[in-house]
Amino acid sequence: MHKKRVLLLSEGFGSGHTQAAYALAVGLRSLDASVQTRVIELGNFLNPVLGPLIVSAYRRTVTKQPKLLGRLYRRQYKKSLNRFTQLALHRLFYTHTSQVISQLKPDLIVCTHPVPNAVVSRLKRLGLQTPLYTLITDYDAHGTWTSSEVNKYLVSTNEVKNKLRERGISANRIQVTGIPVHPNFWQTHDKSELQAQFDLKPMPTVLIMGGGWGIMYSDDLLSYMTRWRDRVQLIYCVGNNEKVRERMLADPDFQHPNIKVLGFTKEINKLMDVSDLLITKPGGMTCTEGLSKGIPMLFYEPIPGQEEVNCEYFVASGFGEMLESRETIDRWFEIIQEPYSSVKFRNDLLHKRNQQYNPMECSRVVLQLMQ
Structure with a gap:
């Protein structure tokens, strides 16, 4: 019997695209062990020297000139990649894509980033x-x-489906599936066991994340949070940004038993379980992971473009709010001091999550479409 093969293509422009690909792959295999999956960051795979350089240049632009990125996002908002651009991408970076597909012989290709999507479309x-x-x-x-x-098209919400419909894409080509998250984010862990694992105290805890690249701009707000360190436990996750981590560890404000400064970790799902509040950049994957955990979220300094829209959606849906000032920090840090209010708020979010989101829906839909 022929085993179904699924090829998932992504790019390393931020960690969320590839995380979604891996989450879908794991979900597919958990539902049907006979399905074979392969996740590839296509540019890095085909051009192991040039690919990382391009990603690094993009990262510098995000860090140093986010407004420029926002202008480009809005300027191209209604435009697909034209055929000349697709041809240029193919000739410059992706000339061996067809060979990869021929060798792997997938029954289905899923793209979680626009660039490989354009290349395969060509x-x-x-x-x-x-x-x-x-x-x-x-x-x-x-x-x-x-x-x-x-x-x-596999999309996160009906709002995204409607935006595609406005571009003339027929409804039968769009399926609302939600963004898949790794099954780990659908499991719950014992809080006391997690506190022991991470050397944490049984006290109100806040998880602060800067995205996979550890981009954190608001030094003033980051430092301000430390004023609560006697009443609130703070876990800072700065991703792969080792320079930021070293700077924070050398800062007296962050040198306290109730403050943890972590680099890259694969245990974000557990850290969300042990925390009462998430403060994060509003990347699509991180927000969806927070949604799956039912943890209240505060969003800071969205990158102009898609992060702004992500933020608007989650605020409007009641899963979080913008971190606009010190007063926002004070109000939320007070809320999590009261166990009853904190637990009730989270239970309400979990109830809302169950009504709106199923993390395995995307995997189920893909399997059904492969039949």
Whole structure:
């Protein structure tokens, strides 16, 4: 019996796209052990020297010139990648994509980033018969995700579906599935055991995340939070940004028994379970992980573009609010001092989550479409 093969293509422009690909892969295999999956960050795979340089340049732009990124996002918002751009991408970086597909022989290709989506779309115009699904990993529908060669769009919400419909994409090519998260984020852990594992005290705890790249701009607010360190336990996760971590560890404000400064970790799901409040950049994947845990969220300094739209969606849905001032910090840090209020708030969010989101829905839909 032929085993179904799914090829998931992403890019390393931020960690969320690839995390979504891995989450979908794990979900597919958990539902059907016979499914074979392969996740590839296509640019890095085909160009191991040039690929990381391009990602690094993008990261510097995000860090140093976020407003420029926002202008580009808005300027191209309604435009798909034109055929000349697709040809240029293919010739410059992706000339061996067809060989990779031929070798792996997938029954289905899922793209979680617009660039490999455009490259595969071009190959389909040239004769590739493999179905192409596009998993949009934000709560917006930028034009660069769209292509007439996409067989099915997998989207986070009805709002994103409606945005695609406004661009003339037929409803039967769009499925609302939610953004998949790793099954670890659907499990709950004993809080006292986690406190022992991470050397934490049984006290109100706040998790502060700067994204996979550890980008944190608001030094003033980060330092201000430490004024609560006698009453609130603070866990700072700065991702792969070792310079930020070293700077924080050398700062007297962060040198306290109730403050942890962590680098990259694969245990964010456990840290969310042991925390009462999440303060984060509003990346699509991090927000969805927070949603799956039912943890209240405060969002700070969204990157202009998709993070702004992510933030708007989660605020409007009642899962979080913008971190606009010290007063916001004071109010929320007071809320989590009261155990009853904190537990009730989280239970309400979990109830709302159960009504709106199922982390395995995307995997189920993909399996059904493969039948």
